[in-house]
Amino acid sequence: MESERPAAGPSKPLLRALGGEAVWPPPLWLMRQAGRYLPEYREVRAQAGDFVTLCTTPELAAEVTLQPIRRFGMDGAILFSDILMVPWAMGQPLHFAEGEGPQLQPVREAGAIEALDHNLVVQRAAPIFETVRLVRAALDAHAPRVALIGFAGSPFTVACYMVEGHGSRDFAIPRSLALTDPMLFGKLIRQLVEATTAYLLAQAEAGAEALMLFDSWAGLLPPSQFRRWVIEPTGQIVRAIRKVNASIPIIGFPRLAGPMLVEYAQRTGVQCLGLDTTMELRWAAGAVAPSQALQGNLDPLALVGGGMALEAEARSILGAMRGRPYIFNLGHGIEKVTPPEHVAALVRLVRTG
Numbered sequence: 553m554e555s556e557r558p559a560a561g562p563s564k565p566l567l568r569a570l571g572g573e574a575v576w577p578p579p580l581w582l583m584r585q586a587g588r589y590l591p592e593y594r595e596v597r598a599q600a601g602d603f604v605t606l607c608t609t610p611e612l613a614a615e616v617t618l619q620p621i622r623r624f625g626m627d628g629a630i631l632f633s634d635i636l637m638v639p640w641a642m643g644q645p646l647h648f649a650e651g652e653g654p655q656l657q658p659v660r661e662a663g664a665i666e667a668l669d670h671n672l673v674v675q676r677a678a679p680i681f682e683t684v685r686l687v688r689a690a691l692d693a694h695a696p697r698v699a700l701i702g703f704a705g706s707p708f709t710v711a712c713y714m715v716e717g718h719g720s721r722d723f724a725i726p727r728s729l730a731l732t733d734p735m736l737f738g739k740l741i742r743q744l745v746e747a748t749t750a751y752l753l754a755q756a757e758a759g760a761e762a763l764m765l766f767d768s769w770a771g772l773l774p775p776s777q778f779r780r781w782v783i784e785p786t787g788q789i790v791r792a793i794r795k796v797n798a799s800i801p802i803i804g805f806p807r808l809a810g811p812m813l814v815e816y817a818q819r820t821g822v823q824c825l826g827l828d829t830t831m832e833l834r835w836a837a838g839a840v841a842p843s844q845a846l847q848g849n850l851d852p853l854a855l856v857g858g859g860m861a862l863e864a865e866a867r868s869i870l871g872a873m874r875g876r877p878y879i880f881n882l883g884h885g886i887e888k889v890t891p892p893e894h895v896a897a898l899v900r901l902v903r904t905g
C-alpha cells in the first residue's frame with residue numbers, strides 16, 4: 553500500500569531526522585500548532601459547535617490540521633484530535649466546557665473500570681482515522697515534503713484525567729489510587745495499553761507516518777512509580793506496534809521527566825525524545841543514544857513575547873542541537889495568546905539555520 557504513494561517517507565526532512573539523520577536546518581513543527589491562536593481555527597471551531605464534534609467530523613478536523621501548514625509551512629502536520637478521545641471511544645462520557653477544559657465522568661471503582669471496553673476504540677474512533685486519510689491525501693497532493701504525525705496520550709496521563717475527571721495541578725486522586733490499589737490502577741493501565749496500541753496502529757494504517765505519545769504528567773511520579781506506570785506501559789505499546797509495523801517512528805514525550813529521561817530513552821524503544829522547556833539540551837544530548845532524535849524545547853512564552861528574546865532562545869537551541877538528529881519544536885503547546893506573526897518569524901529563523 554505505502555509504495556503506491558508519492559514522496560515515500562525517507563525524502564521528507566522530518567522522517568529523515570526521526571530516522572537518525574542530522575538534517576540541517578532542522579525540520580520544524582509546533583505542539584498545538586492548530587488551535588485558538590489562529591483566527592481561521594476559531595471560525596471552524598465555532599462552526600463545529602463543540603470540541604468533540606470538531607474532532608469527530610473528518611472534513612473539519614482535516615481542515616484545521618492543514619491550517620498551520622498552509623499559513624506557515626511546517627515540516628510536520630499533527631492530526632487534529634485530543635488525547636482524551638481514547639477514553640471517549642472506550643465509552644467514558646467526555647465534554648469540553650468553555651474555559652474549564654475537559655470534563656470526564658470519573659472512573660475510580662472496579663465496576664467503572666471494568667465497564668470500559670478497549671475493543672470499542674477502533675470502531676468508535678473511525679471518524680478520526682478518516683481524518684488521517686483525508687489529511688494524508690491532501691499532503692500527498694499539495695505538500696509532499698510534509699510528514700503526517702498521528703498521536704495518542706500515554707496510558708498514565710490519560711488515566712490521570714479518567715480517574716480525576718478533569719485537569720488538576722497534582723492529580724492526587726489517580727496517584728493515590730496507583731499507590732493504594734495498584735492492581736486496580738494496573739487494570740486501567742492495561743486497558744489503555746490495549747486501546748492505545750490499536751488506536752495508533754489504525755492511524756498508521758490510515759496514513760500517519762510518525763506517531764507521538766504525549767505523557768504530560770509523567771513528571772509527577774517518583775522514580776519507582778515512573779518505571780511502573782510510564783516506562784513499562786510505553787515500552788509495551790512500542791513493542792506491540794513494532795510487531796505489526798516495523799518501521800513507523802515513535803516520539804515519546806515524558807514531560808518533566810528530568811533525569812528519568814535516561815531510563816525512558818533506554819527502555820521504551822522510542823526513536824525520538826520530546827523535551828520539555830526545563831530540559832538542559834546538552835545534558836539531554838549526552839543522555840540518549842546518538843541515533844535517537846531529540847525534539848523541543850522552546851518556551852511557548854518566548855513565542856508569545858517574540859522579538860529579541862525569541863531569537864536568542866531559538867538560536868541557543870539551534871546551537872546546542874546542531875550536528876545531531878533533531879526536530880525543532882516547543883517544550884509544550886502553543887499558548888492561545890501567541891501572535892501568529894511570531895510563529896512566522898520563528899519558522900523563518902529556523903529555516904535559515
Ligand SMILES: Cc1c2[nH]c(c1CCC(=O)O)Cc1[nH]c(c(CCC(=O)O)c1C)Cc1[nH]c(c(CCC(=O)O)c1C)Cc1[nH]c(c(C)c1CCC(=O)O)C2
Pocket residue numbers: 582583584585586587588597603630631632633634635636648652653654703719766768885
Ligand atoms: C493533556 C493534553 C490534552 N490534550 C493534549 C494533551 C497533551 C499535551 C499537553 O500537555 O498539552 C494533546 C492535544 N490536544 C490537541 C492536540 C491537537 C494537535 C496539535 O495541534 O497539537 C493535541 C496533540 C488539541 C486541543 N485540545 C484542546 C484544545 C482547545 C479546545 C478548544 O478549541 O476549545 C485543542 C486545540 C482541549 C484540551 N485538551 C486537553 C486539555 C487539558 C485541554 C484544555 C486546555 C485548553 O483549553 O487549551 C487534554
